[in-house]
Amino acid sequence: MVSLDYKKGDGVYARGTDLNYPGEGVEGTPQAPKFFEFLKSELLPKVDAKYACDTSKRILFGHSLAGEFVLYSMLDNATHPLFKKCIAASCSIGLGIDNYVFGLERQVATQVSDLPVTLYMGVGNYVGSATIMHQEFYNRIKSRGYPNLKIGFKTYPEQHGTDPYPIFRDGIQFVFSN
Amino acid sequence: MKNLLFIICFPVVLIAQKPSKTFEKINTKWAVQAGFCIPEFYNLGYELNANYYPFSNKWVRLGPSVQLNNFYIVEKEWFPSNNIQKARSSEFRLNALFNLEFIPFKKSSFYIGFAPYIGYQVLNNRGNIRNAKEGIDLDWNYTISTFDFGTRYKLGGFFGKKQQYGLEAALQMSNRGIADDNPLSKFFNVGLPTYKAYVSLGFVYRIK
Numbered sequence: 029m030v031s032l033d034y035k036k037g038d039g040v041y042a043r044g045t046d047l048n049y050p051g052e053g054v055e056g057t058p059q060a061p062k063f064f065e066f067l068k069s070e071l072l073p074k075v076d077a078k079y080a081c082d083t084s085k086r087i088l089f090g091h092s093l094a095g096e097f098v099l100y101s102m103l104d105n106a107t108h109p110l111f112k113k114c115i116a117a118s119c120s121i122g123l124g125i126d127n128y129v130f131g132l133e134r135q136v137a138t139q140v141s142d143l144p145v146t147l148y149m150g151v152g153n154y155v156g157s158a159t160i161m162h163q164e165f166y167n168r169i170k171s172r173g174y175p176n177l178k179i180g181f182k183t184y185p186e187q188h189g190t191d192p193y194p195i196f197r198d199g200i201q202f203v204f205s206n
Numbered sequence: 207m208k209n210l211l212f213i214i215c216f217p218v219v220l221i222a223q224k225p226s227k228t229f230e231k232i233n234t235k236w237a238v239q240a241g242f243c244i245p246e247f248y249n250l251g252y253e254l255n256a257n258y259y260p261f262s263n264k265w266v267r268l269g270p271s272v273q274l275n276n277f278y279i280v281e282k283e284w285f286p287s288n289n290i291q292k293a294r295s296s297e298f299r300l301n302a303l304f305n306l307e308f309i310p311f312k313k314s315s316f317y318i319g320f321a322p323y324i325g326y327q328v329l330n331n332r333g334n335i336r337n338a339k340e341g342i343d344l345d346w347n348y349t350i351s352t353f354d355f356g357t358r359y360k361l362g363g364f365f366g367k368k369q370q371y372g373l374e375a376a377l378q379m380s381n382r383g384i385a386d387d388n389p390l391s392k393f394f395n396v397g398l399p400t401y402k403a404y405v406s407l408g409f410v411y412r413i414k
Binding site (some may be wrong): 156185 | 285286287288289291293331333335337339340341342344345346348350352383
């Protein structure tokens with residue numbers, strides 16, 4: 029497992045830069061496509077060179093703004109998904125300026141006929157619109173009828189700080205199940 | 207220097223001259239409380255308590271109490287957004303506490319206390335979010351009902367001639383996190399609607 033974090037004090041600023049896509053702008057200066065390029069061309073080659081990895085079983089897991097990043101990067105690379113297994117936990121859906129993730133999903137639907145990805149989404153059933161926005165995203169992408177999209181969604185009696193654990197646990201089981 | 211000593215000593219003398227009947231007066235049997243609560247960062251609330259002390263002496267009071275809490279969310283836009291959102295959240299809790307109150311000073315009704323509790327919580331959250339550009343018009347209505355347990359730490363005291371009125375400050379928190387299988391849940395778990403933690407300032411009325 030490779031975990032990406034920031035040094036103490038840099039987290040809030042850096043995550044707003046690295047994980048936000050242009051058009052969303054929850055916080056910081058959005059540079060997520062650059063961050064995705066860093067994963068693709070720098071980090072993964074290094075990891076693959078150092079360890080014996082089965083690249084077909086790569087999983088991208090993200091929570092909160094990183095959960096939104098998982099959805100964006102999956103949609104942004106819909107024609108050639110780098111990560112064919114994704115777990116998006118308690119994403120920042122509904123917190124951006126204009127819910128750009130819905131616009132991107134609609135745009136992708138006009139461009140591709142299939143999305144060969146296994147996606148597990150989860151959200152803590154906490155106060156606010158987060159749960160219904162996750163449900164709406166799940167309904168929309170599922171209604172496209174992509175033949176090779178395997179998708180799961182579940183709500184949890186948890187909150188934003190505690191829901192990563194059960195979502196990751198269930199997500200791992202989901203993406204590796206038949 | 208004499209004046210200074212007088213200023214320092216005078217209040218001490220006044221305290222020392224309080225009636226020696228203090229302990230008879232605060233030998234509380236029944237008391238009711240109403241308090242304003244400030245929970246975690248996004249909501250407010252109040253509490254009502256009814257306390258019964260079947261055992262009390264000079265130094266300690268023991269007894270159960272029933273508590274009703276109501277919490278509500280104060281609407282706030284956390285991030286700039288083109289979404290139009292209306293939400294309402296209300297939470298009721300009914301708790302049974304067991305109070306242990308210590309009265310450490312001989313001449314004062316000041317007390318410090320501890321009370322474990324068990325209770326039941328019903329949280330309702332409903333609202334609507336709209337964004338015409340993205341074709342979003344969604345209603346939600348969730349109700350979460352759970353058992354809860356935790357602890358209350360308090361300090362207070364009675365005042366007035368009959369020692370009938372009092373003030374109490376308390377910190378109350380759910381401790382349910384220690385019993386679940388999530389390693390991210392802790393003994394003290396601020397932020398989770400089902401793991402309530404709050405401070406309260408309440409008015410106490412001694413009935414008997």
